[in-house]
Amino acid sequence: MKKSMSLLGICIVFTLLLVACSMEERKTAVVNKDIKEPVVYDDEEVIEQVVINEMESFSEVKGSSEKTLTNKEDIKIIQDAFLNANKEPGVADMSDPHYKLLVGDNSYYLWIHESSGTIMNRKDTHVIYSFSEEAAQGVYKLLDSIYGENNNDQ
Incomplete structure (x- = not known):
């Protein structure tokens, strides 16, 4: 009887340890997922301003x-382009960005051409997100109207 109680006690402790470890793994996954998203606001959040800088290099x-x-x-x-950007597979190895944007509390690097665009969240520089051709054209035209002659084909 004592042996079976001891065995039952060990099984219960082991089960509790497995459940606790499993819960910790899920918590870590959620935290890591948040960092890898291109935008941490949603389409309902009101963005009051976007600050843009042209870049010489990453720094x-x-x-x-x-x-x-x-x-x-x-x-x-800009918000629509960011919200609809698609995550690209693999690890990013990019040339110097054309622009740095501050959108809400988040900062991004932007590479933009007439028909393509890429963003990188500065919190996670190993992942890039690509714009659709239509979104890239909209952002390109907007930046061209702000900065004049667009010299992004560096």
Whole structure:
């Protein structure tokens, strides 16, 4: 009788340990997932402004290039492009970004051409997200209207 009680006690302790470990793994997965998303706001959140800087390199902003967007239609173009960007497989190895954008509390690198665009959340520089051709064209036209002659084909 004592042997079976001891065996039952060991089984219960082992089961509890397995459940606890399983719960900890799920918690870690959720935390890591949050970092890898391109945008942490949703399409219902109101973004009041987007701050844009042209970039010389990953660490150097082009002097006197900071622009702040407050026009709701312009912000919507950027927000829609970000919300609909598709995660690309593999680890990112990118050239210097064209722009740095501050959207809400989040900062992103942006590579933009007439028909393609890529963003990278500065919190996770190993993952990139690509715009649809239509979204890239909208963002490209917007930035071209802000900065004039677009020199992104560096």
